[in-house]
Amino acid sequence: MQASFQHTQTAHCENGAIVNLLQNNGFSISEPMAFGLGSGLFFVYLPFIKVNHAPAISYRPLPGMIFNRLAKHLGIKIKRRKFSNPQKAQRALDENLKQNIATGLLVGVYHLPYFPDEYRFHFNAHNIVVFGKENNRYLISDPVLDYTVSLTEAELEKVRYAKGALAPNGHMYQLVHLPEQFDWSPAIRKAIKKTCRDMLAPVPIVGVRGMRMVAKAIVKWHKKLGAVKANHNLANMIRMQEEIGTGGGGFRFIYAAFLQEAGEYLKNDTLVQLSSEMVAIGDKWRDFALEAARVVKKRSNTENVYQVLSDQLMDIADLEEAFFKKLKKAV
Amino acid sequence: MANPSDHGKENKREQMKKNEVPQDESPISKHGSNELVYAVDENGKMTAVQSKGWKPKSDIQYQNLEHLNQLAEEAKQLVLQGKYSPVVYYMEVHKMDWQTLAAYLNKWTFLVKRHQKPSVFKRLSEKTLQKYAAVFEISVDDLKNFKG
Numbered sequence: 001m002q003a004s005f006q007h008t009q010t011a012h013c014e015n016g017a018i019v020n021l022l023q024n025n026g027f028s029i030s031e032p033m034a035f036g037l038g039s040g041l042f043f044v045y046l047p048f049i050k051v052n053h054a055p056a057i058s059y060r061p062l063p064g065m066i067f068n069r070l071a072k073h074l075g076i077k078i079k080r081r082k083f084s085n086p087q088k089a090q091r092a093l094d095e096n097l098k099q100n101i102a103t104g105l106l107v108g109v110y111h112l113p114y115f116p117d118e119y120r121f122h123f124n125a126h127n128i129v130v131f132g133k134e135n136n137r138y139l140i141s142d143p144v145l146d147y148t149v150s151l152t153e154a155e156l157e158k159v160r161y162a163k164g165a166l167a168p169n170g171h172m173y174q175l176v177h178l179p180e181q182f183d184w185s186p187a188i189r190k191a192i193k194k195t196c197r198d199m200l201a202p203v204p205i206v207g208v209r210g211m212r213m214v215a216k217a218i219v220k221w222h223k224k225l226g227a228v229k230a231n232h233n234l235a236n237m238i239r240m241q242e243e244i245g246t247g248g249g250g251f252r253f254i255y256a257a258f259l260q261e262a263g264e265y266l267k268n269d270t271l272v273q274l275s276s277e278m279v280a281i282g283d284k285w286r287d288f289a290l291e292a293a294r295v296v297k298k299r300s301n302t303e304n305v306y307q308v309l310s311d312q313l314m315d316i317a318d319l320e321e322a323f324f325k326k327l328k329k330a331v
Numbered sequence: 332m333a334n335p336s337d338h339g340k341e342n343k344r345e346q347m348k349k350n351e352v353p354q355d356e357s358p359i360s361k362h363g364s365n366e367l368v369y370a371v372d373e374n375g376k377m378t379a380v381q382s383k384g385w386k387p388k389s390d391i392q393y394q395n396l397e398h399l400n401q402l403a404e405e406a407k408q409l410v411l412q413g414k415y416s417p418v419v420y421y422m423e424v425h426k427m428d429w430q431t432l433a434a435y436l437n438k439w440t441f442l443v444k445r446h447q448k449p450s451v452f453k454r455l456s457e458k459t460l461q462k463y464a465a466v467f468e469i470s471v472d473d474l475k476n477f478k479g
Binding site for chain 2: 009010011031032050052053110115116117118119120121122145146147163164165167232235236238239242250253254256257260275276279282283286289290292294296297
């Protein structure tokens with residue numbers, strides 16, 4: 001496996017783990033397809049949970065969900081294991097590698113030595129694939145890098161046993177069954193419907209409603225908590241959006257690519273057309289990030305700035321609400 | 332940007348094209364890697380492109396790191412003044428909050444929070460100090476004799 005493992009770089013880590021695990025089992029799938037079939041597009045605002053002293057905002061479903069959903073739609077079986085004992089976790093991984101089974105791991109980012117400091121914070125839902133062991137070093141395919149890396153046993157144990165929110169507890173996963181034939185069409189339809197349901201969910205903190213709640217909160221942060229705290233919250237929101245999660249703009253572009261691929265496969269022109277609409281929405285997310293970055297950096301703290309940001313996010317929520325209503329009808 | 336009127340102009344930008352994907356210096360490019368993004372190619376198709384980075388994102392990242400370093404610096408002064416125990420400083424250095432630190436120590440958050448008081452910290456057992464030292468990747472001596 002060490003020699004033959006093919007590493008593919010992706011925009012998002014969970015997509016990447018899926019793409020890399022599947023392609024090294026003789027099944028090639030594009031990142032957008034993996035993301036779309038896993039209904040990876042999501043939004044949730046959890047004001048009562050604090051991450052790095054800022055309210056939690058997630059642009060993706062819980063770690064593992066994308067792969068689980070994709071597997072369910074395509075009839076793929078995955079085995080997932082967690083271990084309370086790090087030695088057992090290592091032994092199980094070593095056994096897999098001896099049998100040439102590439103293995104996905106959930107790890108904490110903070111102790112990953114190959115990331116620059118700016119990326120290293122306590123975020124415990126990063127996906128990597130281990131594909132071999134040489135001279136007591138694990139060979140790692142980290143999907144967001146364009147080359148493979150390696151970690152010592154101690155280093156790997158540290159990231160597999162990162163602590164705090166979403167502690168991975170040695171979580172590892174592998175493919176156990178790939179069906180002979182895949183039925184793409186129903187899978188694509190079901191996955192798109194799921195995403196529409198999520199984004200239009202009648203829950204105040206989820207989907208477009210969640211975005212509106214954040215939009216309102218942005219103004220409140222400034223009024224109630226002051227500029228410094230408001231900027232910190234904003235910075236965290238943008239980091240969740242643009243960093244390893246590649247949430248806002250990035251996810252919209254990946255989803256647009258999925259809609260295009262899906263539209264071509266299903267010969268559904270509406271999907272292709274909606275794909276370019278999604279790109280336009282993605283650009284709005286990027287504008288939002290740009291604006292927020294300016295506010296955070298320059299600290300120009302008239303109340304107006306926060307109102308502008310809030311309006312921008314409201315606008316995006318409206319666009320996405322209309323978008324997902326159309327998308328729901330298109331499949 | 333305090334003027335909302337030029338905000339409209341900003342939004343009129345065309346869809347992100349393949350050859351317009353930002354290639355700005357970033358933490359990840361300085362590290363010898365890049366990131367993958369999706370953009371529209373000449374034929375209007377979505378395609379994956381490698382990007383060195385995007386300035387607004389890097390700005391936020393640098394800003395955030397600076398903010399965290401500032402927190403650590405403030406904590407350091409307070410520890411040197413004897414207002415807090417060294418635990419607070421090392422917690423900030425490792426970008427942790429109380430919940431994360433408590434999780435690494437396998438202790439209740441409220442117990443760990445008490446250790447920020449120098450008076451409580453002084454009475455900590457060797458075993459607990461060792462736990463802290465291991466989490467912070469320093470020696471027990473460094474932890475006890477804080478020099479900043």
